[in-house]
Amino acid sequence: MEVKIVAGIDIGGTNTKYGLVNENGKVLIHDSLPTKKFPNAEKFVASITKIILSEAQKIEGAELQGIGIGSPNGNYYSGTIGFAPNLPWKGVIPMAKLFMDAAHLPVALTNDAKAATIGEMIFGGAKNMKHFYFITLGTGLGSGIVVDGKIVYGHDGFAGEMGHTIVYENGRQCGCGRRGCLEQYCSATGITRTYLEIIDQSVKKLSIPREEVSSKFIYEKFRRGEIAAKQAFEFTGHVLGIALANACCYTSPEAIFLFGGLTLSGDAIFKPVRKSFRKNILNVYKGKTKILPSALPENEAGILGAASLMWNELKKYGK
């Protein structure tokens, strides 16, 4: 029996995850490689292509239809990765073309947050939804916007940078060079900054070095009833709730999905977000938009997202 499959590649600064995914979103095989091991993108592409083609052959009746790629700074229109600070290769990498030349298959590329957004739409909680936001709360805050059932790329392919909307003028310094960006408040990095500020203003002393404080550590403290940790979650939820209420004023979505490290804290983060959202939402939207945890499995989301980008392309062309 013929089994149509696509490859999903999730390029990260440390590791690149890859896998083969069928039409139902089942990850048939998956593995990873250390990204930094490869001195240039050509060798990286050659190695991954070789593995993918060989693994696909081992699956009985499998027909590899194409390759989907999610990457930091990936651009859907150009198929390139441009100036990604966390990747080992400098300048603009024509990543989609490199894979096309190596594998002789259709290839689509976008940034990691947009790939995961398409994953949510095709295989996750947003099936049948035409309008939604997908927000990743990891080191930064990534986002994908779906309007009328399609991901929004914008005129240059770089739409969906909600993490860099300025929420506090002259606020916290952001890696982008400006101040007050949302991701400096609402992300694993953001809650850590908030927590350390709260600790610094209190008589409390940290039990570990400052550099080791993480969102996971803060959640542990929260579970043990620590006031500072509770305040950190409250403030993070407060800021994110306003930001999401504002986001509704743009595209009026049916739902907003939250994903990533910080959401593993469950109610600790969802409760204050929903409370602030309800308080700050414009009347006309009241009670209409759900704030939900992503239905994508944390460990496979990158591969699933990248694969779903390709499935989505194939669907467009009726394959």
Add this chain to the structure above:
Amino acid sequence: MEVKIVAGIDIGGTNTKYGLVNENGKVLIHDSLPTKKFPNAEKFVASITKIILSEAQKIEGAELQGIGIGSPNGNYYSGTIGFAPNLPWKGVIPMAKLFMDAAHLPVALTNDAKAATIGEMIFGGAKNMKHFYFITLGTGLGSGIVVDGKIVYGHDGFAGEMGHTIVYENGRQCGCGRRGCLEQYCSATGITRTYLEIIDQSVKKLSIPREEVSSKFIYEKFRRGEIAAKQAFEFTGHVLGIALANACCYTSPEAIFLFGGLTLSGDAIFKPVRKSFRKNILNVYKGKTKILPSALPENEAGILGAASLMWNELKKYGK
């Protein structure tokens, strides 16, 4: 010779403007009626339909194709006008259906800002643009968002309320019941509030009663070199520049069009907006997005917008 035309109706709290518009966006005839004169929507619809049908008959060879309507609180999906505080008719008015029953023609309805946005896309400065924002700076701040060449309605038809994004927590009281909404800073109302605050904090005295201060008055003062007026425009531009830079993080538009009373001040408002926008835009978007005055004629924009909504519908169905 056959001339295809549509009717455009721009419902306002004081007056309702209507006109007949050809495929090139030429307003062939236009006039207005006092909205409040009509005790109920049925009589309003009957009067306007009668006039429109009779005027259309007077144009040689004219074939009336349909009726487009722009209205405060208009909803495209349902064709209704719901709880519009400035209209004389209460509750939810099935306005599109009323016109359809009276005129036996296709009818489309949306809110006034979205109608003007489609006007900009079809007959104005956004021809051939796939991604742009349209912002009206009048009594409030209205907005329309175009993504992939289509206006964004959202899941409920109420997308595009940028005027009600919260820009200052616990900021100025807004008519929507919340605080700190963008339209309380960036609109004719907003600049007036800012100007009065500046005057109140200075030793200067107003030459007219507070209630008579308008954006036009402030612009007159600006032209005479008054510092307070200059500061009011600077602050308004500063806030709007940040808001527009943030908007780019959502859909990455090619251009942002500004329209409405406040833009009649020309460089007095455009200069500080552009300065703040350039300063606050994320690096990846730098130099890509133009901030432009709307190309719609101020006095015909409402009719043109409503008519273009109908032209756009007819195009969809290949008429």
